[in-house]
Amino acid sequence: MTGKRLVRMTVNGSPVEEAVEPRLLLSDFLRQMLGLTGTHVGCEQGVCGACTVRLDGRTARACLTFAVQAEGSEIVTVEGLGTAEALSPLQEAFREHHALQCGFCTPGMLMTALDLLETRPGATDAELREGLSGNLCRCTGYEHIVAAVRAAAERLAREGKREGPP
Amino acid sequence: MTEAGPVSDAGPDNLAARPKSIGARIRRTEDPRLLAGQGRYVDDLQPPRTLHVAFRRSDVSHARIRGVELAAARAAPGVVAVVTAADLEGLARPLVAASRMASYHGTPIRPLAEGKVRFVGEAVVAVLAESRYLAEDALELIDIDFEPLGTVIDPEAAAAEGAPLLHEEIGSNVLVERSFARGDADSAFAAAAHRVGGRFRFRRKSPGAIENRVCLAEWDAGRGSLALHSATGIPGILRDALCEALDLPGHRLRVVAPDVGGSFGGKGSLYPEEILVSVLARKLGRPVKWTSDRLEDLTSTSQGFDEIIEAELALDADGRVLALRAEVLGDVGAYSIYPWTAGLEPVQVVGFLPGPYRIEHYQAHVRAVATSKAPTGPYRGVGRPAAVFATERLMDKAARRLGLDPKEIRLRNFVRPEDFPYKIGSGIVWDRSGFTECLEAACAGLDYPALRERQRAARAEGRWFGIGIASYAELTGIGSKISVAPGMPINTGTETASIRMDSTGGITAAVGIASHGQGLETTLAQVVADTLGARLEDIRIVQGDSDAVANATGTYASRGAVLAGGAAILASRAVKEKLLRAAGHLLEAAEGDLEARDGRVAVVGTDRSLSFREIARAVYSEIGRIPHEAREELEATRLYDPYYGTTTSATHVATLEIDPETYRVRLGRFLVAEDCGRLINPMIVDGQVHGGVAQGIGAALYEEVVYDADGQNLTASLVDYLIPAAPEVPPMTVVHLESESPTTLGGFRGMGEGGTIGAPAAIANALSDALLPLNIEIDELPATPERLFRLIRRAQGETPGNS
Numbered sequence: 026m027t028g029k030r031l032v033r034m035t036v037n038g039s040p041v042e043e044a045v046e047p048r049l050l051l052s053d054f055l056r057q058m059l060g061l062t063g064t065h066v067g068c069e070q071g072v073c074g075a076c077t078v079r080l081d082g083r084t085a086r087a088c089l090t091f092a093v094q095a096e097g098s099e100i101v102t103v104e105g106l107g108t109a110e111a112l113s114p115l116q117e118a119f120r121e122h123h124a125l126q127c128g129f130c131t132p133g134m135l136m137t138a139l140d141l142l143e144t145r146p147g148a149t150d151a152e153l154r155e156g157l158s159g160n161l162c163r164c165t166g167y168e169h170i171v172a173a174v175r176a177a178a179e180r181l182a183r184e185g186k187r188e189g190p191p
Numbered sequence: 192m193t194e195a196g197p198v199s200d201a202g203p204d205n206l207a208a209r210p211k212s213i214g215a216r217i218r219r220t221e222d223p224r225l226l227a228g229q230g231r232y233v234d235d236l237q238p239p240r241t242l243h244v245a246f247r248r249s250d251v252s253h254a255r256i257r258g259v260e261l262a263a264a265r266a267a268p269g270v271v272a273v274v275t276a277a278d279l280e281g282l283a284r285p286l287v288a289a290s291r292m293a294s295y296h297g298t299p300i301r302p303l304a305e306g307k308v309r310f311v312g313e314a315v316v317a318v319l320a321e322s323r324y325l326a327e328d329a330l331e332l333i334d335i336d337f338e339p340l341g342t343v344i345d346p347e348a349a350a351a352e353g354a355p356l357l358h359e360e361i362g363s364n365v366l367v368e369r370s371f372a373r374g375d376a377d378s379a380f381a382a383a384a385h386r387v388g389g390r391f392r393f394r395r396k397s398p399g400a401i402e403n404r405v406c407l408a409e410w411d412a413g414r415g416s417l418a419l420h421s422a423t424g425i426p427g428i429l430r431d432a433l434c435e436a437l438d439l440p441g442h443r444l445r446v447v448a449p450d451v452g453g454s455f456g457g458k459g460s461l462y463p464e465e466i467l468v469s470v471l472a473r474k475l476g477r478p479v480k481w482t483s484d485r486l487e488d489l490t491s492t493s494q495g496f497d498e499i500i501e502a503e504l505a506l507d508a509d510g511r512v513l514a515l516r517a518e519v520l521g522d523v524g525a526y527s528i529y530p531w532t533a534g535l536e537p538v539q540v541v542g543f544l545p546g547p548y549r550i551e552h553y554q555a556h557v558r559a560v561a562t563s564k565a566p567t568g569p570y571r572g573v574g575r576p577a578a579v580f581a582t583e584r585l586m587d588k589a590a591r592r593l594g595l596d597p598k599e600i601r602l603r604n605f606v607r608p609e610d611f612p613y614k615i616g617s618g619i620v621w622d623r624s625g626f627t628e629c630l631e632a633a634c635a636g637l638d639y640p641a642l643r644e645r646q647r648a649a650r651a652e653g654r655w656f657g658i659g660i661a662s663y664a665e666l667t668g669i670g671s672k673i674s675v676a677p678g679m680p681i682n683t684g685t686e687t688a689s690i691r692m693d694s695t696g697g698i699t700a701a702v703g704i705a706s707h708g709q710g711l712e713t714t715l716a717q718v719v720a721d722t723l724g725a726r727l728e729d730i731r732i733v734q735g736d737s738d739a740v741a742n743a744t745g746t747y748a749s750r751g752a753v754l755a756g757g758a759a760i761l762a763s764r765a766v767k768e769k770l771l772r773a774a775g776h777l778l779e780a781a782e783g784d785l786e787a788r789d790g791r792v793a794v795v796g797t798d799r800s801l802s803f804r805e806i807a808r809a810v811y812s813e814i815g816r817i818p819h820e821a822r823e824e825l826e827a828t829r830l831y832d833p834y835y836g837t838t839t840s841a842t843h844v845a846t847l848e849i850d851p852e853t854y855r856v857r858l859g860r861f862l863v864a865e866d867c868g869r870l871i872n873p874m875i876v877d878g879q880v881h882g883g884v885a886q887g888i889g890a891a892l893y894e895e896v897v898y899d900a901d902g903q904n905l906t907a908s909l910v911d912y913l914i915p916a917a918p919e920v921p922p923m924t925v926v927h928l929e930s931e932s933p934t935t936l937g938g939f940r941g942m943g944e945g946g947t948i949g950a951p952a953a954i955a956n957a958l959s960d961a962l963l964p965l966n967i968e969i970d971e972l973p974a975t976p977e978r979l980f981r982l983i984r985r986a987q988g989e990t991p992g993n994s
Contacts, residue, residue: 048324062235063228065452067401068485072909075401103228116226120218123874126882127708128225129232129402129452154917161909163399163453164708166881166946167917 252902402452539574553616667941703743883946
C-alpha cells in the first residue's frame with residue numbers, strides 16, 4: 026500500500042538487501058523474495074509454528090513478524106542447517122527416528138528443536154514435549170519427534186558438538 | 192516404541208525368494224529433501240505472471256444473493272479480474288457426485304455460489320490480482336446484498352417437515368436414507384435377558400492438515416493443455432472430473448500433487464476452488480494460484496463425522512450379543528461432496544456398527560441430512576470412529592450391566608478364528624484377522640490385571656482413574672467388488688503400476704496413488720526391490736501425477752500398500768521375467784538357472800553374473816548382443832484388483848486420570864495391538880499408528896467444530912479448534928501381530944486410519960470407567976473439561992452453574 030523501504034539483514038550467513046512494503050511478512054519475504062521456501066506457513070496466526078525461524082539467536086514466528094522488523098538482524102532458516110546431501114545431526118536424527126511424515130511442520134519443528142538443544146540440552150521427555158508444544162504436527166503423534174530430539178541431544182553431548190551444518 | 196509380536200507362520204506370498212527390504216526399518220527416501228527445506232509443495236511454485244486469487248466468502252449462513260457490488264474492487268490497485276458465478280457461465284459443466292443409491296440426491300459442485308449461499312465460508316466472488324496482498328485488499332471493497340433464508344443448523348430440525356430447504360429442488364434436506372436388516376432384531380430384543388442402549392454423539396471435526404489447501408493452474412495456449420498443481424490426495428479423480436467439467440481429453444489435462452502437507456481426508460475430494468483456478472487460467476491465459484489461509488481451511492475444507500447414533504444391544508444371560516438396532520442421523524453439511532457423496536460417512540457408520548462381533552440380528556436406519564455448514568467428507572477412519580465409539584460403549588455398558596470385565600465380554604462375542612470368513616449384519620465380510628489375538632496382546636502388553644489392581648488402589652483414594660478398551664475391525668485395501676462409498680460410478684477398486692528399466696539400469700515405477708506423508712516413495716520401492724531383485728537406490732517411485740498411469744484415483748481409505756503394492760508386485764514380476772530372458776541370452780544360461788539379487792542377475796552356483804545396468808545396455812544400446820527377434824523392452828504395466836479387500840483389526844487400551852479441580856484429562860499409557868498383515872516398513876507403520884492415535888485423542892478430548900444458532904463457525908482458528916500438541920499426547924506402544932492377509936498379494940493389509948478409529952472409543956470407555964463410582968457414561972465426544980464438569984456436578988447432585 027504505502028511506499029517501499031529498504032531492509033537489510035543476514036539470512037543463513039549471507040547479507041540480503043531488498044526494498045519491501047512495510048506490511049510484508051517475514052515469512053513471505055523469505056519465501057517469495059528470497060526463494061527460501063523451506064519456511065512454511067500453516068496458520069498465519071502464530072499458533073501452528075510451521076514458520077518458526079531463528080531471529081538473532083531466538084525462535085520467532087515469521088508469520089507474525091514484518092520483514093522490516095528484522096532490519097539489521099541475523100536470520101537462520103531450515104536452509105541454514107544441513108543440506109539434503111549432508112544433513113545436520115538434528116536432521117539425521119529426525120530421519121533415523123522417522124520424526125517426519127508429510128514434512129510440512131518439519132522446518133519449524135527443527136528450528137524449535139535447535140533452540141531446545143542449545144538452551145535445554147539435558148531435558149527430559151516431558152520437558153521436550155513442553156518445549157515443542159508451540160509446534161503442531163498432525164502426522165506423527167510426536168512420539169518419534171521426541172525420540173529424535175532426545176537422540177540428537179545425546180549425540181551432540183557425546184561428540185561435544187553443536188547442532189549445525191556438518 | 193515397538194514390541195515384536197508373534198509372527199504368523201502362514202506364507203501365502205510369492206515375493207522374491209529372500210525378501211530383504213520388506214519388513215526392514217528402511218530410512219525414507221523422501222526425508223533428505225523435506226528435512227533440508229527442499230521439498231516442493233504447491234505454494235512453493237511461483238511461475239512468472241501468476242495471478243493470485245482471494246475469495247470473498249459468505250459471512251451469512253443461508254441466504255439468497257440479491258446483488259453484488261464489485262466496481263470498487265475492480266478498480267483497486269493490482270486487480271486483474273473480479274469474478275462471480277455469472278462470469279463463469281458456460282466455462283465449466285457443473286459436477287454432481289452421482290450414486291446408484293435409490294434414495295440419494297446429489298448437489299452440483301460449482302466454482303462459485305450461484306443464486307444463494309448455503310454455509311458461512313462458501314465462496315461468492317473471486318478476486319485475481321498481481322499479489323495475494325492486493326487481492327485481499329480488494330475483498331474489503333466488495334459488498335454483497337444477502338436475503339436471509341432461514342438457518343438450518345440442528346440436524347434433527349433440518350430433517351423435520353417444514354425446515355427451510357437448502358436445496359429447494361430436492362424438496363427435503365435428507366440427501367440419503369437407507370435401511371439395513373438381517374434376521375429378526377425385534378424378536379431377539381423381545382426375548383433378550385438384557386438390553387443396553389444409548390444416544391451417542393460424535394461431534395464434527397476438521398481434518399487439520401498443517402498445510403492448508405492450495406492449487407495452481409497453468410494453461411498452455413500453444414498446446415491447448417492445462418496443468419493443475421494441487422495439494423490433493425486424489426490427482427486421478429481430479430483429472431477425470433476436470434476433463435468432464437472443462438471438456439478436455441486426459442492427455443491435455445494433467446493434475447500433479449507434488450509434496451503435500453497432510454490430508455487426513457481434507458484433501459480427498461474435488462473442491463470448487465480447483466475448478467475455479469482451472470477455468471480462469473484457461474480464460475485469462477495466465478497462471479492462477481490460490482493459497483488458502485487457516486480461516487478458509489477451518490470454514491471450507493471438508494469436515495468429518497458429526498452423527499447422532501441411537502443404538503441398542505440385546506444380550507442373553509451369559510453376555511452374548513443377540514441383536515443390534517440403530518438409528519443414525521448424519522449431519523453432512525451443505526453439499527454432497529464429490530465424488531464420495533453425502534452417504535460416505537453416515538452410511539459407513541451403519542456398515543461398521545456390528546464391529547468384530549458375532550451378532551446374528553441387525554437392524555439399522557440411516558439418514559444423511561443437509562445443514563448450513565461446510566460439507567462433511569472423508570476423514571481419517573470414515574464412519575468407523577463414530578461406529579466403533581457407539582459399539583464399544585455398548586459393549587462396556589453391557590459388561591457393567593452383567594458384572595463382567597470389559598475384556599471378557601469382548602472375548603465372548605468376537606468372531607472366532609473358526610468363523611472366518613464371517614459376514615456381519617451389514618453385509619461386510621471379515622477375512623481371517625487377529626481379533627482375539629489383538630485383545631490378548633494388548634492386555635498382556637500393559638499387564639492388564641496389574642492395571643486393574645492399580646485402579647482399585649486409586650479408587651480407594653477417591654481418584655478418577657480409568658482403563659478403556661476398544662476393539663475394532665476395518666475393511667482395507669478395498670477391491671472392485673466393494674467400492675468405498677455405495678453406488679459411486681468411479682472405480683476405487685484397482686490400481687495400476689507401470690515399471691520400466693531404462694538403458695542405464697535405472698528403474699522407474701509409476702503408480703496412481705498420491706503420497707501426502709505416508710512414505711510411499713519408500714515402501715513401494717521396498718516392494719519393487721524385493722520382487723525384482725533390485726537395489727533400493729536404483730528405484731524411483733513416481734506418484735501423485737495423473738500422467739503416471741492411464742487410470743488412477745489416489746490415496747485414501749487405507750489402500751496404498753495393498754493396491755499399489757499389489758500392482759507393483761505384478762508389474763515387477765513381469766519386468767523380471769523379461770530381464771531374466773535377456774540375461775539368459777547374454778549369459779548363455781537357462782532362465783531357470785538365473786537369480787536376480789542386489790541389482791545383478793547371476794547363474795546360480797557360478798561366479799557368472801551381470802549387473803542390471805549391463806543387461807539394460809545390452810538390451811537397448813548394444814544392438815546385436817541379443818537376437819533380433821528376442822529383444823523386448825524392459826517394462827510392464829499391470830493392474831491389481833484385490834476384489835474384496837482385506838480385514839485389519841486392532842485393540843486399543845488407554846489409561847487416564849481426571850483432575851478433580853480442572854477436569855483436565857491426563858492420559859497415562861496408550862497401547863495399540865494391531866494386525867495389519869505383513870509389515871513393509873515397521874517404522875512407517877508405527878508412525879502411522881502414532882499419528883492416528885493422536886488424531887483420535889483430539890477427537891475424544893479436544894476437537895469440535897462449533898456452529899452457533901446463526902450458522903457462524905465459532906472455531907475458525909487454531910486457538911479455538913484445538914489440535915493436540917506434544918504434551919497432550921502420551922507415550923505410545925504399538926504391538927504388531929502381523930498375520931499375513933490370506934486375500935491380498937504380499938499379505939499386506941491396509942493401515943493408516945486405524946489409530947483414529949480405536950482411540951476415541953478407548954478414551955470414552957476409560958473416562959466412563961474412571962467415573963464408574965459416579966455412574967457416569969461418556970456418550971458424547973469430545974469430552975471437554977466443561978462437559979466433564981457438567982456431568983460430574985450433575986451426578987454429585989449439584990447444579991452446574993453457568994460460569
